[in-house]
Amino acid sequence: MKILKLLLISFFTMGLIACKKDVKTTDSSKDSLTARKDSAVVPEVYKEYYGIYTGEFAGEGRIYDNETDEYYNGTEYKKISLKISKITKDSVYGQSIVDGNQRPFRGIFNENTKTFVLDEPGNDKTDGRFEVKLTRDSLTGNWNAFNKSSVKAPSKSLKLIKKTFVYNPNFMLDENSDLIDWENPKKFVEKYIDEETGKAENYTASKNRIASDAVFKLNASKQKLTEKDLKNLRKLDMEIIKNSVFARHGYSFKKATYRNFFEQTDWYIPVSNNVDNDLSPMEKENVALLNRFINYAEDKYDSFGR
């Protein structure tokens, strides 16, 4: 780890010194603005590789099962986006976004093998190194955590495709989606008589919330919502309608509930961990209205009161 850091620092300083030298010579010889600008900025290369690569991030590790309250060994699948924003002769800059966690990375690009080696800063326990190969429009490879004991799946594979993020207010959940929220089961302890022993036994049943088809009918990015539209909706419906706005703007959800719903679509590309400033005025008003009704449902739906 330390050696890695040292290597990176030396790479960086070498690059810096090289830059500095150029600046010094042009300063002394020419006064032209364009000449100075050219040599002060490091030239960018391979601009055609810039963009957002999104796809599957899978790894073997311990997974928590909500229903049995246990951990088991299995393969964990997530959706990840790698944003490559700048490539120079010596470095690559960009960001990774997964589970609402946005981390910058810096690395190198090997022209011959067309592979990127990208490192996240290392000051977060989930940071690691990406080693991915570029084949036409896809990036495939793997990721390894710097700190193997602090993540559930320290080794993961990546299969990403370059996608253009475009905001489209028409995007909705697909009508064939699974509308069950598996992440928040409600446990019920139910009694039954065991046929063999004749004793009363307990078992815990899990009930999950399910959304209705209202989520296919209301679009908070296209129509101004009224109280009347929302009054008879369940809390989960309203949460989905509200979060669809954020999904359309490329928000990377921290809650697995919403990731599960929107990753079922083919248009959802997580590109940012904060899109609040991108919302249109109408979307902001709709979100405020939805929040009010969601809070009311949270507090009042099953309690003594109206």
Add this chain to the structure above:
Amino acid sequence: MYFAKKNTSLFFKILLIIGFGYFFWLMLTITMEYIPFNTEVSFLMIKQTEVRQRPEYLSFFYVHVYTSIFVLLFGFLAILRKDFGLKNFHRNAGKIYIFLILLLAAPSGIYMGIFANGGLYSKISFVILGCLWWLSTFKAYHLARQKKFKAHKQWMWRSFALTVSAITLRMWKVIIVYLFHPNPMDVYQIISWLGWIPNFILIEYLITKKLI
């Protein structure tokens, strides 16, 4: 046999008093949410359309919220029919009950019923409830003035049964949501009728059987 009967009757009376005490306490905690005055608190969170479009809505709403808790309290104390060592307590508690309903709680309730959640069926239910509440209370008052106390007692039980619908409506809501988890307005449409009709039927039955 008589002793056993009297004991069970006393037992049920105590049970009802304790039950009422518990639910009165719950209603009090709900009323407290509306102190201090706030245009967006609790139930008003889903009535902002009415609050913004009708300048008088909040006045009617808060009159109803602030008076109804006293209506429950004084109605309960009056119907116990005891003076608690104070002169004319039953009469004075009754006067407060009648005054608050006829002038404040019932008219404001009818107004809010017109804008009730849950569509036309809920609105109809609450407006009918409000009118029956006003009329039964007025009739009971009038009969007391005429010193026709047996009839006064029957009409006051009708009035109080409708007063208590505030509690029974909320009880049904908890039960129905727990059992069936319907959509919120679907629940509301059901409880807007279920909240008072069984109360009404029960009292009519007891009056017919000459138990009141």
